Amino acid sequence: MSQQPVVIEKDIRGQICPSSLLLALREINQQFDRLEAGDLEIVVLTDNRDATGTIPATVENMGLHAEIEKIAGYYRVVVKK
């Protein structure tokens, strides 16, 4: 039975682009091995709409996957294998 991945939440609300992207990428780079192994998921909370386009596009190029969920007033971007 596979274990549920650990979830790290990164709240970068208030940041604009491209800081939002850079902050998210910094976190993703730091945890990349665990993300790629499927042991970890990073949830980025952002209120910057541009980031919902740039974060998924970049992580897809890195071989990862991103899901976006719109919450009231901000977005929840889940980055995982």
Place this chain on the structure above:
Amino acid sequence: MSKMTADNDVRLTELTAELEQLREENTRLRANRNEAYAYIRTKVNDMLSVVGTKTLRPEELDDQSLLDFDPIGIVTRTFQHVLESHRKLNHELSFAHDEIQAIFDSVGAALLVLDPRGRVLAYNQKTKDLLLCKDEDVYGLPCHDAVCCQEEQVKARCTFVDVLQHRCEQRLQEWTLGDRSFTVVGRPLFADDGEISHVVMAYSDVTDYKKAQGALQKSLLETQEANAKVHGILRSAADSLLVTDADDHIVLMNERAEQLFGFCLSSSTEKPSIDILPSQLLSNLLSGPAPDDDEVLVRDVALSSEDSSERTYQARVAVIRGSEQDYRGRITLLHDVTREREVDRMKSDFVSTAAHELRTPLSTILGYADLLLTQEEHTRENWREYLTLIQDKSENLAQIVGDLLDISRIEAGEGLQLSYEPCDLGKVCQQVVAEFSLDCTKHQFAIEFPDYPVLIEADRYALVQILENLVGNAVKYSPSGGTICLQAELKNTMCHLAVSDSGLGMLPDQVERAFEKFYRADATNTAISGTGLGLTIVKHLVEAHDGTVALQSQRGHGTRVSVHLPLVQ
């Protein structure tokens, strides 16, 4: 003092120069740092533009934070991951490409990849073997030059053109090239702009399949014909045929069997069990121990026919085995042997009757002969009486033997040796009646004939034989005092002779069978002599004279036999 002042001035000048130098140095360093920050921002923005994001503005991240945050490091690290991901992806793509290439080369169909102008982009070995007209590479050539180079193919429908027109998969069920047949499937591949970028053509060689299909159709036709023949044989078979499977269910019946058993197998939704059969004996035969392979079980079975009369059938049961000698069921033929069994019974009765008929006069002959031999003193009257009896009984024996020889000749198809001459039927009747009158004094005889000669073309001996049989039967089956009447009527060219009595008479089914060989209306009554051949011989003799004979009778009211013979013209 002045020296001291001069030294201070020098020192001041030096310090001023040094200060100026430091100021210049500071200005230069400040300029370098701003250039470095600008450089960092430029590079970061260059890299960020790759991922399509906005530029990094100073108010978003000031110069001091820029160094601490290290955006170049972040983006560089990110690009490392992107490159690594792409390297893996390339590896997988390369592997997938190799896989597709292997499939492309080893697939059973000939594959041809064309551009929208019909030029060959790729093809597999199968295409080379089956389709291409040229030995050299055909990359870049129009497909009709590479493949459809044979004249007749130019006129054929082009699947590639169909794909371009309809923008979807197209199929051509039969396409021939030389002596080979193909099914063709063309499928478009679309570019991002929605235009057709490639067309993949797949040619499946169905030559062998077509040949096999032809052979199969021929076999199917032959099988259908054979099946129709078998079905026709089964339908036309005079015997009832029944096939049961290993589970004792009826799987096949011909029409005769369906009529006999009163149900239709073809209209039955499921295979009926043999318990449905109306004969327990037959059911037991079909469910009991199976006969050996070379053995046929033969039993007589009584079954009710369509008219509810009971008939006897000979059941012949054989085993059906599969190709591996496994038990598959039984095939049963039911042959109606009612007539044969009746003939057997009649023959048996005849033997008994004939023995009785022969023994009675023989006993008399032997008894009187013995009397004449053992006792010496006899009067002349005794001698005459005994010898007359011996002669009468011998004539009886001769009559019986004569009948047997006649029926034997008739049976053998040899016919009767007849000698025709004009005969006066009235005189022959009188002669026969006179002879019977001597022995049958208790019967009355009446002859009603026209007062002129009734001439017929006949064999005199055969005519006497006919009349003796008819009058003899009338005497045998009439009570004492009964009247036997012989009447003749002439109608056109025919003489209608009737011999009637007022005796026992017969039942309708006895009348129906009266002319059958060996048939006796009451075989159990040995008091009335006879072999059961008389009327059979009469019928043959009358028909030999181009005449007919008929019998009417009613139980308790007597019998009338009518003989119609042609008159002499």
